[in-house]
Amino acid sequence: MxxxxxxxxxxxxxxxxxxxxxxxxxxxxxxxxxxxxxxxxxxxxxxxxxxxxxxxxxxxxxxxxxxxxxxxxxxxxxxxxxxxxxxWNYFDADVLAWRVRLGFDDEFMHGLVEVRRALEPAAAALAAQRRSAQDVASLRECLKQMSRGGHNRQSFAEADLEFHLVVGNATGNPMMRSAASVIDTALVASFMYSSPVDDPLDYQATVGAHADIVDAIEAGDESAAAEAMRRVIDIGVERIDLTRRMQAKKR
Amino acid sequence: MxxxxxxxxxxxxxxxxxxxxxxxxxxxxxxxxxxxxxxxxxxxxxxxxxxxxxxxxxxxxxxxxxxxxxxxxxxxxxxxxxxxxxxWNYFDADVLAWRVRLGFDDEFMHGLVEVRRALEPAAAALAAQRRSAQDVASLRECLKQMSRGGHNRQSFAEADLEFHLVVGNATGNPMMRSAASVIDTALVASFMYSSPVDDPLDYQATVGAHADIVDAIEAGDESAAAEAMRRVIDIGVERIDLTRRMQAKKR
DNA sequence: GATAAGTAATATCATACTATTTTTTGTCGA
DNA sequence: TCGACAAAAAATAGTATGATATTACTTATC
CATH class of the missing domain: 1.10.10.10 (Winged helix-like DNA-binding domain superfamily/Winged helix DNA-binding domain)
Structure with missing residues (x-):
């Protein structure tokens, strides 16, 4: 097997x-x-x-x-x-891995987020439009994984990645799927840098926002799904910006 | 050289x-x-x-x-x-070329358009936000190329592609650039299938919509740029759908 | 069962030879 | 003498072949 x-x-x-x-x-x-x-x-x-x-x-x-x-x-x-x-093919798991190894600077982060904000809400909307019962079940399962306690950074990141992969899959669009796979893998690498599990409030907000996505997808509400996805991304951006500012202050 | x-x-x-x-x-x-x-x-x-x-x-x-x-x-x-x-890396010039050689069916077309509608308006908005004088000049030059008469399918497709590449470039985001490059190259291949140059009205509408993009980018108006880009994409979709229906009728 | 030996597949090495283009040289004609 | 074209040479990646190394699966042995 x-x-x-x-x-x-x-x-x-x-x-x-x-x-x-x-x-x-x-x-x-x-x-x-x-x-x-x-x-x-x-x-x-x-x-x-x-x-x-x-x-x-x-x-x-x-x-x-x-x-x-x-x-x-x-x-x-x-x-x-x-x-x-x-x-150069930046939409490539290896290339992004190389890029990440070179350092996770602001410029790169923001570029990644810009692409993510363009693609993922659209993916969520498509998923809402075409989701199967199986897709929704998978998403609920992901959610359960994310909200079960006792996560470390790595395990939470994996659960989060899985969630976004399922959304990409539910779009039924191979290009969306492959884009989601690549982008999220790189984004999730940022969780090694700063993770929701470090702060209970952040953790709760993140899980809640993901739940909103599932609800919207299940209801077939495209714009709500896109909006909820945008919120998930923004929460991540805020966390990273915050971490950066704190690190800058420390120096 | x-x-x-x-x-x-x-x-x-x-x-x-x-x-x-x-x-x-x-x-x-x-x-x-x-x-x-x-x-x-x-x-x-x-x-x-x-x-x-x-x-x-x-x-x-x-x-x-x-x-x-x-x-x-x-x-x-x-x-x-x-x-x-x-x-599988669908965001890849070779892979898309292989896929196109396999046939330009509806499903593939629509998948491509979905991704395009997600990425390119966002790219146009970013370009509006960050454009340099040089970018605007390049876009105007592209526009001139597109609107000069006497195009055949190939030459118009090249001018159109160049336009979108410049927009991607103006975003200042390497991932956007590389995505635009790949997607548009594949999309433009569809011009071999049905092209604006075949219909004067379509041609005029296409060039006009591109001009709107440049104006919005120059003015720094993000949402107008995104909206104009959406219109360009939709014009293309309509043309292709129309061509398909006519071909279906002929059979 | 655990361990060791065998085996089949890709990974790497080494050394040719081939094909393709750029550069150079040579030849001819004006 | 100059210029244009053609032929030859050289440099570099492309292809071919056979040998050895490594690895993970399978089987045998204890």
Missing amino acids: PQPLPLLSRLTLERAKSSHDHIAALLGMELLKGLYPPGSKLPPEPQIIERFHVSRTVIREVMKTLAAKGFVISKTRVGTRVRERMY | PQPLPLLSRLTLERAKSSHDHIAALLGMELLKGLYPPGSKLPPEPQIIERFHVSRTVIREVMKTLAAKGFVISKTRVGTRVRERMY
Whole structure:
């Protein structure tokens, strides 16, 4: 039987991996950092091989991975060139994981939230429009998981992620599903930074707002579902802003 | 000097390419078609090699590409397994190109439009909030390109795509930029199916609606920009629905 | 049952060879 | 002498092949 899926592990643990994954992440992060500006050429294969002490096979497969994510493009005789940032696929679990590893700065946070505010209320509205009885049952189950006491940051984050994945699924739109999956995984990583479980009031508000979403979806009320989803996102933003201000004061 | 970018060519032409790209597209499309259900295992390497008559190198690089897009995951001794559809990266130029090649059915169209209606008005609003003088100038230039006469489907589609890319760029949000780039490229492929240039009234309405977007962005009016963007999308939807109905009648 | 040996699949390595394009060089004609 | 075209060379990624390493499942052994 297939294993249960490693939900957050990809973003959080990142331990020992294949040399391919290791080097892909390293080069990916260097690209994200802007070490190789768009339009410039990456060093030729032999040089990269030299640098990492691996076989050409590994390097080539890494390049294929980076090319698949829109970062580079290779041409015979010409070399491997970095593409314009516009073509970099930020809607990608690996890319976001690399980005998070680079640091969770304000700019990145806000960009993520902007996308989330655009997509997720729309997803909630679609879910309200098309939800099946099964979807609603799954959401209620998620809610139960979230509201059961005794959560730590990790376990609450997983429950929260699961909730949003189910909403994405209920839209019946594959693109929404895949977007929700990617975005939320990255967002939830922020829970490692500041989490609702640290503050009882925050915790209660978060769970309550999620319950509102379920109610609206069950009732088939699109605009209420979208509105409730917006509230959930905003609560998260406030928490993060608050944490930041407190940390700034401490310094 | 770097070449001008091949905007649509990736989605439309798809000519002779490397065997890697060819096989990646083939397997990617088979996966999209559901030929290998999630959870199942792909045939082992030797069998795939047999099938395509290429070297192991090529097959392995194809697998890395598919893995990078979230379609499969390979493990030593276990084999290559198809992942749940939720993890497939639909926000990807290649994946959308494969999907388009499979056919532009209603369901796909509407899914695309739903995402577009969620993201692009938000992008327009952000652009209105942050636009630079340079952005506005670029948009005006795009508009001029769109409204100059003598367009064929391809050339108008390119001008339209460029417009939306500039809007995405003006948001200053990398995720918005990359999303706009991917989505619009796929959407614009629909212009090969039905284009505003075929009908003078439609053409005029489309250009006019785009002009409204620029005006709103320049004025910094977020909600007007979002609203105008919604109108642009809806005009496109109407055109496509109309084309479909006429084609259905013909049969 | 727990442990160890075997085995089948991908992961990596090493070394060729091929194909494609850019650059250079050479040739011819004006 | 200059310029235009053509042929040759060189550089780089693309493909091919076979060997070894690693890993997780299976079976055998105690």
